[in-house]
Amino acid sequence: MNEDKEHKEIPDSTGRIAVKVDDLTVAYNYKPVLWDIDLEIPEGVLMAIVGPNGAGKSTLIKSILGILNPIAGSVSIYGKSYEKQRALVAYVPQKGSVDWDFPTTALDVVMMGTYGSLGWIKRPGQKEKKMALEALEKVGMLPFKNRQISQLSGGQQQRIFLARALVQDASIYFMDEPFQGVDATTEIAIINILKELRKANKTVIVVHHDLQTVPEYFDWVTFLNVKKIATGPVKDIFNDDNLTKTYGINYKVSIQE
Ligand SMILES: Nc1ncnc2c1ncn2[C@@H]1O[C@H](COP(=O)(O)OP(=O)(O)OP(=O)(O)O)[C@@H](O)[C@H]1O
Numbered sequence: 442m443n444e445d446k447e448h449k450e451i452p453d454s455t456g457r458i459a460v461k462v463d464d465l466t467v468a469y470n471y472k473p474v475l476w477d478i479d480l481e482i483p484e485g486v487l488m489a490i491v492g493p494n495g496a497g498k499s500t501l502i503k504s505i506l507g508i509l510n511p512i513a514g515s516v517s518i519y520g521k522s523y524e525k526q527r528a529l530v531a532y533v534p535q536k537g538s539v540d541w542d543f544p545t546t547a548l549d550v551v552m553m554g555t556y557g558s559l560g561w562i563k564r565p566g567q568k569e570k571k572m573a574l575e576a577l578e579k580v581g582m583l584p585f586k587n588r589q590i591s592q593l594s595g596g597q598q599q600r601i602f603l604a605r606a607l608v609q610d611a612s613i614y615f616m617d618e619p620f621q622g623v624d625a626t627t628e629i630a631i632i633n634i635l636k637e638l639r640k641a642n643k644t645v646i647v648v649h650h651d652l653q654t655v656p657e658y659f660d661w662v663t664f665l666n667v668k669k670i671a672t673g674p675v676k677d678i679f680n681d682d683n684l685t686k687t688y689g690i691n692y693k694v695s696i697q698e
Pocket residue numbers: 469470474492493494495496497498499500501
């Protein structure tokens with residue numbers, strides 16, 4: 442696909458919808474785990490997807506990315522199918538879903554992020570290596586560039602996957618629990634990078650479990666529990682009512698101003 446062409450086809454008006462999900466229903470073994478989801482994600486938001494274990498958060502991301510086939514409904518990225526727009530999208534999968542024993546170095550993993558823009562024939566060269574090294578520096582992992590990924594800690598592996606997403610230079614970033622198992626320093630490093638992406642008008646969609654940090658980290662939120670409970674600006678909809686609808690009776694979170 443010609444990435445530049447696709448970029449130019451994005452209209453220049455403001456208020457663009459980056460991701461649109463229509464009537465999406467997804468089932469495993471005939472059991473629906475997402476039910477009739479409608480969702481519009483505006484361009485440039487930093488959005489948390491929250492909901493209890495098994496709510497369908499990962500399933501929603503995988504369905505948007507075409508990894509899972511819905512039994513009904515459709516998804517579009519800037520008005521077109523994911524297949525046509527895949528160069529605009531970067532994905533940081535859930536940590537547990539990655540084979541960390543694969544024999545490869547941190548630098549190689551990050552370089553893989555450049556493959557999409559290279560096409561089938563070209564191999565990554567000096568330019569791609571430079572991009573990968575810069576991304577490693579950004580996530581504080583440059584000293585580990587030649588380390589096998591299996592010999593990195595969980596938080597370090599997470600940073601490597603973030604660096605891989607950064608070199609993709611995408612418009613939309615999907616991240617499935619990027620803060621899982623990372624220390625406070627790494628969490629701050631990651632959130633600063635996410636905020637930088639938002640400043641650059643990228644759209645960032647993050648599955649997130651720590652409700653306390655939602656108002657501090659995110660400006661948009663989607664509450665999910667098989668059905669979509671609510672979606673919108675954090676300041677308008679992150680309240681006890683939606684938390685209770687999503688997590689069960691009398692769910693309270695003290696929101697720090
Ligand atoms: N491959 C699979 N086969 C069958 N059922 C599955 C499969 N993957 C997920 N499920 C089920 O689908 C539902 C949604 O799972 P999903 O992983 O999307 O939830 P989640 O909200 O991301 O959960 P968590 O917060 O625990 O990561 C769960 O009930 C889960 O058991």
